[in-house]
Amino acid sequence: MATNNHVMENAGDAAHGASPIQPMHQFEIVDLIPLELFGVNISFTNSSLFMVVAVLAIIGLTLLTVDGRATVPGRLQSIAELSYEFVAKMVRDNVGDSGQKYFPFVFSLFMFVLACNLIGMIPYTFTVTSHIAVTFALSAVIFIGVTVLGFIKHGIHFLKFFVPSGIPIALMPLLVIVEVISYFTRPISLSVRLFANMMAGHTMIKVFAGFVVMMGFAGIAPLALIVAFTGLEILIAFLQAYVFAILTCIYLNDAIHMH
């Protein structure tokens, strides 16, 4: 992200001529507390800040709201309980009973991605998940973890995962190659899906916001569209967190139960 300022200069020129709209400006990473360790830039950035905010929001939601342990839950306690049950059902349906011990992992992932996506919907905040560095780090952890888990559970037999059953021997080499390629594209598709959805949505809203400014009084039409898009984006924010968690469950299931 060192070239970010340069990107911003280009953004206005390339997309909108001389117009002042910079749809990519919102993704800029700013160092809040510059830090350096052994020549590596580990500055506390606005991205880090919003990750901290997201984690604090989750901790607040899950710890403080269930403090009263009301039999008839209030609104916040309901949210905490519903999200717990939602993820627990997802894990139970997709991984089975032996997957229950991975519930904390899936729950943390789901809540983190959901909190980051939803906090990003507030104007003037930073969307952590709109950067491929963040989403790829998450999906790489899942990919490596699931692969290691598969080898621990099944030993060398985990390699049978790449050999589809019930097909002619002649086709075998081709299909094994296809299976291996599809396995190794998992972390890429998992991360790009989340990052692309968040970035495309936020860019789209910002481009339409530029139309509102440009069109003057007639800008009420794109303004109405933005309201609709914002609703859609909140749906997408939830949906992408859901898809991220459910694909993690599916990958876990593959590693634990093979095919």
Next chain:
Amino acid sequence: MEPEAAKLIGAGLASIALAGAGVGIGTIFGNYLAGALRNPSAAPGQFPNLLLGFALAEATGLFGLVIALIMLFVPL
């Protein structure tokens, strides 16, 4: 051709990928609706699969959009 013009044309071409996403999302919701009207009692059970299919179909189109945005905004 000027490199700038080629960049813009390339970005436009990459956006065509979204047509596929449109077809995919339409197919998924259309077929879900058709199935749900035939057997309404089975519809709620398939709702998670509907959302999963929607997200997967939309993502493939967005891969193309990301290429377009990279062409427009990332200096090479």
